[in-house]
Amino acid sequence: MSWEPERYLQFANERLRPAQDLLARIPLPAPARVVDLGCGPGNVTKLIAGRWPQAQITGVDSSEAMLERARLALPEARFELADIGQWTPADAPDLIFSNAALHWLPEHPALFPRLLGQLAPGGVLAVQMPGNFDAPSHRLIRDLAATPAWAEALAGARMGAVLGMPDYYRILAPHCRRLSLWESIYWQSLSGPAPVLDWLRGTTLLPYLALLTAEAQAQFLAELAPQLAEAYPSDAAGTTLFPFRRIFLVACR
Numbered sequence: 001m002s003w004e005p006e007r008y009l010q011f012a013n014e015r016l017r018p019a020q021d022l023l024a025r026i027p028l029p030a031p032a033r034v035v036d037l038g039c040g041p042g043n044v045t046k047l048i049a050g051r052w053p054q055a056q057i058t059g060v061d062s063s064e065a066m067l068e069r070a071r072l073a074l075p076e077a078r079f080e081l082a083d084i085g086q087w088t089p090a091d092a093p094d095l096i097f098s099n100a101a102l103h104w105l106p107e108h109p110a111l112f113p114r115l116l117g118q119l120a121p122g123g124v125l126a127v128q129m130p131g132n133f134d135a136p137s138h139r140l141i142r143d144l145a146a147t148p149a150w151a152e153a154l155a156g157a158r159m160g161a162v163l164g165m166p167d168y169y170r171i172l173a174p175h176c177r178r179l180s181l182w183e184s185i186y187w188q189s190l191s192g193p194a195p196v197l198d199w200l201r202g203t204t205l206l207p208y209l210a211l212l213t214a215e216a217q218a219q220f221l222a223e224l225a226p227q228l229a230e231a232y233p234s235d236a237a238g239t240t241l242f243p244f245r246r247i248f249l250v251a252c253r
């Protein structure tokens, strides 16, 4: 599946807001080493650098296209091409930050304690992930992909997943000095003729489109578009409300 930084950044402001909210809740005055896992195009990494200008910052991502953008956004940081599932830090970080990335990885009951264990003593794991996999936007994609016309071609597509909040509490609390869990719904007002489809094309739809030819992609999107437009109508001013639930955790080792 290939990420397209330009398409992802079409909603840069909306995508940045939860990262700002997460950053505001991290109780570290001056972390020396910070890692941004799944750093993408680097605009969140830049926010992190703005908060702690003295920190040595490393961005990790498995998309070279995203890392290319990140290096432009923040030339002074280090960026590594790696799969988070296999990645281990050379030196223990004081902060592992991850915005909108870890839902793409499986096995959270093993992954989260492993990340926590990689921190320096007193370090913090701060994570934001989408928590809206049952929203109409995501259900419509899964339902369409499961119809006879698409089921065979799209059998291997996965849109990522998160556990319930009590699961993260159970997994992390035994290893933490302090654990903060919360969720927020962002009532995003988008503009344009098909803004929810455009949003999803930047992220959630990528694993589906990756399995299709260009022609089949166009057909899938043409079938999905009217369903999304019905679920998320635009008002007379052309604004579409797209509520988006996100979950947050800040775990202090």
Ligand SMILES: C[S@@+](CC[C@H](N)C(=O)[O-])C[C@H]1O[C@@H](n2cnc3c(N)ncnc32)[C@H](O)[C@@H]1O
Pocket: 003, 015, 019, 037, 038, 039, 040, 041, 042, 043, 044, 060, 061, 062, 063, 066, 082, 083, 084, 085, 098, 099, 100, 101, 104, 105, 203
């Ligand atoms: C939705 S983007 C988020 C980017 C950035 N954190 C932000 O908030 O703007 C998700 C990023 O996670 C990266 N990613 C997904 N799975 C990954 C994995 N297993 N290892 C490393 N990076 C991964 C993708 O390449 C992508 O750049």
